[in-house]
Every structure is written in structure tokens, then in C-alpha cells.
Amino acid sequence: MRVTFRIHRFNPELDRRSHWEEYRLPVWRGMTVLDGLIFLRNQQDGTLSFRYSCQSAICGSCAMEINGTDKLACRTPVRPELERHGQVQVGPMPNFPVIKDLVMDMSAFWGKVQQVTPWLSSSEPEGKTSSTQELPLPQGHGDFHNVDACIMCGACVAACTSLEVSSSFLGPAALAKADRFVSDPREPEEAKYQRLLELEKPDGIWDCTRCNYCVEVCPKDVKPMDAIIRLRRAAIERGLTASGGARHIIGFSDLIHREGRLNEALMPLKVVGFHPRGLMKVLALGFRMLLKGKVPNPLGHSLPGLANIRRIFRSFRSTLNS
Numbered sequence: 001m002r003v004t005f006r007i008h009r010f011n012p013e014l015d016r017r018s019h020w021e022e023y024r025l026p027v028w029r030g031m032t033v034l035d036g037l038i039f040l041r042n043q044q045d046g047t048l049s050f051r052y053s054c055q056s057a058i059c060g061s062c063a064m065e066i067n068g069t070d071k072l073a074c075r076t077p078v079r080p081e082l083e084r085h086g087q088v089q090v091g092p093m094p095n096f097p098v099i100k101d102l103v104m105d106m107s108a109f110w111g112k113v114q115q116v117t118p119w120l121s122s123s124e125p126e127g128k129t130s131s132t133q134e135l136p137l138p139q140g141h142g143d144f145h146n147v148d149a150c151i152m153c154g155a156c157v158a159a160c161t162s163l164e165v166s167s168s169f170l171g172p173a174a175l176a177k178a179d180r181f182v183s184d185p186r187e188p189e190e191a192k193y194q195r196l197l198e199l200e201k202p203d204g205i206w207d208c209t210r211c212n213y214c215v216e217v218c219p220k221d222v223k224p225m226d227a228i229i230r231l232r233r234a235a236i237e238r239g240l241t242a243s244g245g246a247r248h249i250i251g252f253s254d255l256i257h258r259e260g261r262l263n264e265a266l267m268p269l270k271v272v273g274f275h276p277r278g279l280m281k282v283l284a285l286g287f288r289m290l291l292k293g294k295v296p297n298p299l300g301h302s303l304p305g306l307a308n309i310r311r312i313f314r315s316f317r318s319t320l321n322s
């Protein structure tokens, strides 16, 4: 049995633009996409460039786009890809600039991880450390919601819909890393507050659209979107509620608590508050909606059974406090 590998090729020294090349190679038992690439490079085309190291889903260096999904090549078997797609198409991951063939420029990715200060504030970054004292974790605090399983492969960043339109967004991997340190019991409370103060700024936690793609592609079940939601909750709990995102959540739950439903006519006011510039924008939009008959009645009725809804709120709050 043979398989076609369709591979993205780009050599900046020779090519003005990228192109695809097809190769035929044998399929063997247990063969992964990475095995196929190594075979191709050794047997057919020594100029093919790609990254890998551990071949065991540990180092994170072999992430690429395989038949349209961002995956680790070393843990993607060829046979199911072939059965599903009829071939194996391999390209660099989206949201990363390409250096050559399947090799991507990860410098922005690492820059963003660096930006969230991925070390405990009570220790110093590597290279500056003056102390070798260990900071053991208190008993029972060791899993960090599985965020520490991240292997920095970048698949979540490639799949992120928010990064696709805004390259300055910190992105799921860096934010998951930030959550790991906000969750760390050894991090002083003031340092956590300072971290959240940075993260609630534009391009931070409130820029995630909650599309869930980062969760779907992560090979290590890190669930970066859940980490971002934990950071949002931590920010609101510490009184960081000035951003549009926080105001949206608080306004939304206030309206549900008061009326049992989302009052869309009042929601924009809840989000922008009473700032003249924001209000001008909302009023202009409101006026256009009014002309098209799209403005709901701001004095709309409350839903029947409101007492039950408030009981849910009370029960949820008591769960949070217990």
C-alpha cells in the first residue's frame, strides 16, 4: 500500500511564493506522519525542512497542520488520515510566519509566553537568580488544572480565531501559562493581583471569543479556554471590573437576576457605562437599530418564575463561598 504526501514547500532563497509538492511513499504498520516525513527526507528529498525531536509527544516541536487540523506529527497515525482524506496533506500551522517548508517562526509565540512572566514572583527569572532555595508546593496543590501538562507546541495558537484577526492577542498558550501562576499557592496575593491587572488590558483575557478551538486541538488536554475563564473569574473576584468584558459579564448576570431574561436594550449601557464617548457610540448604533425596528422594549416584562431563577443565583453563590 502506498500513500500520497502533499507537502507545503517554501525556500526563501529560491521561491517567491510557496507551493505544494506531492510524494508517494509506502505505508507500514504503526507509521506516523512524522515517520513519513523522515522517510521522505532520507529517501527522496533531503531539502525538506521540518522540526522534531522526541518523537513521543513530549517536546512539542513537531506541531503542523495535517489535513486541515493542527496536530503533533509524531502522534498522528497515517492510516486513519488516509482513510478519511485519501491522502496526507501537511503544511505549516496558521497564525505563524513560515521560515522554510514546515518550519515556522515561533519568536512571537515565545515573546507572548515571556510577557506573562512565566515564573514565580518570589523567585527570579533564570540567569538572574541569587538564591537556590526551594519553594515546595503545599500538600494537595500539584495539578494546576492540568495546565502544567502544556508542551508549548503552539497548536492552540494556530487554531485561535481571535489571533487570526488580532495578532497582538496574547493567545491561549500564554494565557494558560499565566493561569498556572495565578493558581499557584506560592505566588503572593499582591503579585497575583498585579498579574491580573496586566491580563485584563486589551489583548488579554477579555479578547478570547470562547470559540473552544484551542481546547479541541490541544494534544495534552490543557483546555486553555477554561484557563482563560478562570483568569476572568479571578480578576472579577479581585474587583477588576472596569474592562468592557468584565462589565459585559456583570451586566448580563445582573439583568438575568433582575428580570430573568437578557434585556438587550439595556445591555449596551451596562457594557459602556456612562462615559460620554462610549455612550455616543451606543446611541448612534441604537438610533440606527431603532430606524430598522430592532430595538427591544427596555421596560419589557420580567419572566414568570423569577423566584426560581434567584434561588439558582443564591445556590450558586453559596457553592462558591463554601
Ligand code: SF4
Pocket: 156, 159, 160, 161, 162, 163, 171, 172, 207, 208, 209, 210, 211, 212, 213, 214, 215, 224, 225, 228
Ligand atoms: S477559545 Fe479563546 S483562546 Fe481559545 S481558540 Fe477560541 S478565541 Fe482563542
Ligand code: SF4
Pocket: 149, 150, 151, 152, 153, 154, 155, 156, 157, 172, 173, 176, 217, 218, 219, 220, 221, 222, 223, 224
Ligand atoms: S495548551 Fe495545548 S495546544 Fe497549546 S501549546 Fe500547550 S500543549 Fe500545545
Ligand code: FES
Pocket: 052, 053, 054, 055, 056, 057, 058, 059, 060, 061, 062, 063, 072, 073, 074, 075
Ligand atoms: S517530536 Fe516531540 S512532540 Fe513530536
